[in-house]
Amino acid sequence: MFTTGFKFFFGLFAAFCAAALVYGYTTGGNHVGPLSLGWKGGVGDHIGYGVLVGLAGVSLTISLVLVSFRDADAAAQAHLQNLAEVLTDQPVTASFWPVVASFGVGAAAVGLVLHPMVFVLGLAVIVLSMVEWTMDAWADRATGDTAVNRELRNRIMAPIEIPVVGALAVGVIVLAASRILLTVSKLEAVAVAGVVSALILGGAWVYASRPGLGRRLMRILGTVGALLLLMGGVLAAVAGEREFHHPTDDTHEESGEPTGTTGHGG
Amino acid sequence: MTLTEPAIADSEAASGAGGAAAPESSDEVAAAPSILAQPFVTSDAAEVGRLFVLTSLLLAVGTSVIGVLLSLGRTEAVAPWDLFGGFNAYFRMWTLYRMSFMLLVVMPLLLGVALAVVPSQVGAGNVAFPRAALASFWSWLIGAVIIVVSVFAGGGWGAIDGVTGNESDAMALTLLGTGMVMVALLLGAVTVATTVISLRQTGMSLLYVPPFSWSMLVAAAVWLFTLPVAVANLVVIYADLRGRPAIAFGRAESPDVWLQLDWLVEQPAVYIMAVPVLGIAVEAVGATVGARSSRPEAITVIVGLFGLLAVGGWSQDYFTAPQDLRDGLVYVAFGLAAVLPLVALAGGAAELVLRGTKTLDRLLDVRMLGAGAALKLLGAAALVGALRVIEPLDLLETTATWAVFHGVVVAGLIAGVVGLRNWSHELLIGPLSVVVGRGAVALLLGGGGLLVLSDLISGFLVDAPDLMALSLDGSAVLNVLAFVGSILVAAGAAAAALGAVSALRTPVMTEGDAT
Numbered sequence: 001m002f003t004t005g006f007k008f009f010f011g012l013f014a015a016f017c018a019a020a021l022v023y024g025y026t027t028g029g030n031h032v033g034p035l036s037l038g039w040k041g042g043v044g045d046h047i048g049y050g051v052l053v054g055l056a057g058v059s060l061t062i063s064l065v066l067v068s069f070r071d072a073d074a075a076a077q078a079h080l081q082n083l084a085e086v087l088t089d090q091p092v093t094a095s096f097w098p099v100v101a102s103f104g105v106g107a108a109a110v111g112l113v114l115h116p117m118v119f120v121l122g123l124a125v126i127v128l129s130m131v132e133w134t135m136d137a138w139a140d141r142a143t144g145d146t147a148v149n150r151e152l153r154n155r156i157m158a159p160i161e162i163p164v165v166g167a168l169a170v171g172v173i174v175l176a177a178s179r180i181l182l183t184v185s186k187l188e189a190v191a192v193a194g195v196v197s198a199l200i201l202g203g204a205w206v207y208a209s210r211p212g213l214g215r216r217l218m219r220i221l222g223t224v225g226a227l228l229l230l231m232g233g234v235l236a237a238v239a240g241e242r243e244f245h246h247p248t249d250d251t252h253e254e255s256g257e258p259t260g261t262t263g264h265g266g
Numbered sequence: 267m268t269l270t271e272p273a274i275a276d277s278e279a280a281s282g283a284g285g286a287a288a289p290e291s292s293d294e295v296a297a298a299p300s301i302l303a304q305p306f307v308t309s310d311a312a313e314v315g316r317l318f319v320l321t322s323l324l325l326a327v328g329t330s331v332i333g334v335l336l337s338l339g340r341t342e343a344v345a346p347w348d349l350f351g352g353f354n355a356y357f358r359m360w361t362l363y364r365m366s367f368m369l370l371v372v373m374p375l376l377l378g379v380a381l382a383v384v385p386s387q388v389g390a391g392n393v394a395f396p397r398a399a400l401a402s403f404w405s406w407l408i409g410a411v412i413i414v415v416s417v418f419a420g421g422g423w424g425a426i427d428g429v430t431g432n433e434s435d436a437m438a439l440t441l442l443g444t445g446m447v448m449v450a451l452l453l454g455a456v457t458v459a460t461t462v463i464s465l466r467q468t469g470m471s472l473l474y475v476p477p478f479s480w481s482m483l484v485a486a487a488v489w490l491f492t493l494p495v496a497v498a499n500l501v502v503i504y505a506d507l508r509g510r511p512a513i514a515f516g517r518a519e520s521p522d523v524w525l526q527l528d529w530l531v532e533q534p535a536v537y538i539m540a541v542p543v544l545g546i547a548v549e550a551v552g553a554t555v556g557a558r559s560s561r562p563e564a565i566t567v568i569v570g571l572f573g574l575l576a577v578g579g580w581s582q583d584y585f586t587a588p589q590d591l592r593d594g595l596v597y598v599a600f601g602l603a604a605v606l607p608l609v610a611l612a613g614g615a616a617e618l619v620l621r622g623t624k625t626l627d628r629l630l631d632v633r634m635l636g637a638g639a640a641l642k643l644l645g646a647a648a649l650v651g652a653l654r655v656i657e658p659l660d661l662l663e664t665t666a667t668w669a670v671f672h673g674v675v676v677a678g679l680i681a682g683v684v685g686l687r688n689w690s691h692e693l694l695i696g697p698l699s700v701v702v703g704r705g706a707v708a709l710l711l712g713g714g715g716l717l718v719l720s721d722l723i724s725g726f727l728v729d730a731p732d733l734m735a736l737s738l739d740g741s742a743v744l745n746v747l748a749f750v751g752s753i754l755v756a757a758g759a760a761a762a763a764l765g766a767v768s769a770l771r772t773p774v775m776t777e778g779d780a781t
Contacts (some may be wrong), residue, residue, distance in 0.1 A: 094307040102404035109442040
């Protein structure tokens with residue numbers, strides 16, 4: 001009758017309500033204010049009380065949605081698929097998000113001491129992992145069929161994952177390539193850009209003209225290339241940018257050099 | 267959310283005419299993770315358990331080597347602080363040895379055995395939260411790396427001479443790594459406990475779950491009552507270290523840090539490591555002689571009672587006057603009473619032997635020897651613990667504290683070896699070699715016994731409180747004995763680790779991993 005998700009979120013709702021009541025009365029609430037959302041009496045600290053009541057409202061809404069749609073209800077899913085057997089014991093699929101979450105926690109811990117950026121990165125990884133992990137857990141119990149579950153999960157998450165991963169990949173490539181080009185000399189930068197462009201063009205041409213080339217080979221080449229680029233970018237960032245000449249205003253237009261005080265054209 | 271038609275059609279095609287659950291399709295099999303990728307993605311708790319066991323055994327070797335060096339420092343062959351390069355460095359290693367044996371060796375070792383064994387014991391296919399189990403292992407490992415690196419970088423749990431340069435940052439990292447390790451162990455323990463509570467077979471009463479599963483349920487509960495107190499301590503210390511004057515309970519850059527945490531490695535909290543040892547010992551004896559207890563519920567009560575006496579969060583004494591707490595009736599009663607369940611359990615094990623088949627090869631089986639050794643050491647530790655709380659003996663702030671600690675941790679290590687031998691199939695390894703098993707048990711028993719004995723007698727000999735055993739007068743022979751004991755423990759740990767590694771075989775692919 002009550003699905004697992006409903007029970008979890010309804011429990012959260014009850015816990016937040018209790019927390020809001022306790023918080024309200026212990027921070028100056030009076031009469032039945034905390035019980036009546038401030039209608040008759042004070043609720044104490046408005047912000048804390050408001051946050052807790054808000055969380056309770058969100059939990060209640062989610063719980064109602066989950067029970068309405070019979071989420072993770074094996075009997076309902078079996079009925080939907082015209083299955084005679086109610087499938088309740090689905091295997092948990094392999095997932096790398098627990099490991100990613102662990103590294104996120106580690107990064108946050110190290111960042112808390114060493115650098116705020118690392119801390120923020122760790123938090124971002126934790127949030128990302130939690131979302132993905134939640135989706136994996138939900139999809140595992142969506143139906144009794146692992147292939148369908150995977151399809152279902154991908155249909156929801158792929159439209160989010162692919163653009164995000166693509167944007168991150170482009171960002172990393174641009175950042176790493178720009179560090180390399182800014183570190184080597186002007187002439188070498190032109191040579192590096194030319195050679196890499198030629199390699200990409202040549203590789204794409206070979207792949208297009210020979211569809212028989214294995215995916216595995218392409219994956220390995222792509223991974224090696226990405227790692228080389230990343231390592232080059234990191235090494236270049238550590239080495240620092242080359243010295244730039246800072247042309248005066250009357251000469252920069254003729255030379256085509258970047259302007260500004262830093263000269264970091266990127 | 268409804269399924270799309272093509273997806274249903276695909277799944278039905280794959281599942282055949284019956285329309286039941288689809289087996290693994292060829293696409294799924296193709297997507298199976300490689301052996302190298304498996305430790306990062308597996309949803310098989312047995313695999314996670316194996317990772318815990320192997321890693322903690324390797325860390326046991328490193329930790330016991332530190333123990334050898336610390337013992338060498340007590341022999342007067344070389345001044346302890348010269349051995350490590352200063353008071354602070356010696357203190358760092360001294361504290362690392364204790365924290366590491368507890369949080370990086372014994373607790374994860376027994377948790378690993380539990381993750382692999384408990385599901386099959388209670389009739390579940392897997393643990394309740396397989397992904398949480400994986401996250402538990404990796405969080406624990408990353409926390410362990412942070413601890414070790416930060417301690418060697420000048421961190422640790424406090425400093426005697428104050429800190430310089432970046433040592434404050436390293437100390438903060440040590441605290442955060444410690445918290446991470448504790449939370450990771452709690453996550454794994456909750457996973458095991460939930461498996462026992464929720465996933466056991468219908469009709470299996472909690473009174474009659476197998477002793478090891480029951481002992482892990484009790485251990486998880488005790489850990490949940492104890493470790494969060496330590497985590498709260500860490501938060502306070504961290505805030506102190508970062509200069510939040512509102513909290514400032516003590517000087518963070520001083521031994522005060524350790525003084526806020528030392529209760530964790532002293533009785534009664536130190537016994538939280540030992541609760542699963544009882545379950546392993548009873549099961550190993552029963553399996554060896556092929557007998558079952560006539561009163562399984564009695565074993566359940568005994569293990570539960572020992573767990574109750576191991577709850578240690580309340581014994582945090584930094585914020586109160588130590589004498590108020592440690593001279594109190596509750597502390598003394600806990601110390602004395604801890605002996606009783608161990609005596610009762612030894613009686614239960616003896617009953618099993620009497621009821622079972624008593625051939626020579628069975629009585630000399632690694633499991634039987636190991637179970638006996640673990641119970642003996644644990645009993646010795648509890649006995650010393652009982653002596654320690656008797657006020658006229660004046661043992662409270664002496665090395666007797668470490669006699670209890672050594673007895674418990676070495677008993678935990680031996681229990682790990684017994685678990686490896688008893689449940690090699692569940693742990694996805696080949697049978698542990700008999701020679702290696704017997705050798706490891708003998709070395710650990712000999713080493714642990716020497717450490718317990720020398721620490722206890724040293725405690726009687728010293729006049730003033732001497733926790734770190736730095737006053738070397740009058741106990742040179744005992745210090746040499748302790749040195750020999752620590753060498754034997756290190757050799758035993760190395761034998762166990764080598765035995766486990768050499769027994770490795772290709773992990774079995776599970777249905778879940780193949781997706």
